[in-house]
Amino acid sequence: MSLPADTPPAIADALGYLQHHLQELTECQNASEHTINATLAGLTAQLQQLTQLITAPAPTVTLPPIPLSPSPISPPSPVPAAPSKQQTGPKLPSSPDFSSEWSSRRAFLNFCTLYLHLAPEQFTCDEEKIFWTLTFFKDRRAAKWSENLFRQEADTGIFPIQSWTDFE
Secondary structure (H helix, E strand, C coil): CCCCCCCCCCHHHHHHHHHHHHHHHHHHHHHHHHHHHHHHHHHHHHHHHHHHHHHCCCCCCCCCCCCCCCCCCCCCCCCCCCCCCCCCCCCCCCCCCCCCCHHHEEEHHHHHHHHHHHHHHHCHHHHHHHHHHHCCCCCHHHHHHHHHHHHHHHCCCCCCCCHHHHCC
């Protein structure tokens, strides 16, 4: 985008920043749309399979004739194992609330990083990771700091932390 030559540098910088932020939001939206479309395609396929199972005629069962004369007892045939549930990943505990105690910050960040690595499909962009982590900032200074971030966003229209690296 070209600006008039007399545009003040501060305004040009702000517009550049806004363009960059808009591009990041567009990328997040595209990633979210991709995830939604993939999930929708999977659900549609499952619905089709279920519909076929419901509408298919029930198979007829023919039992073998019962012998009239005694025969040697044979061992029962093995019963096929029931299909196992598909593994959905490890069950992750919820994080402890972050109280902003200096001594607990590394343990809290380690928990968040571990969770983000074990469940990456839940987060499509850094902003979602940051917002998820901020839900644990409920006590004292941590809550006040989180509140200030959202107040800055309300005042400027831009969330002040743009990447997970900056948040860490």
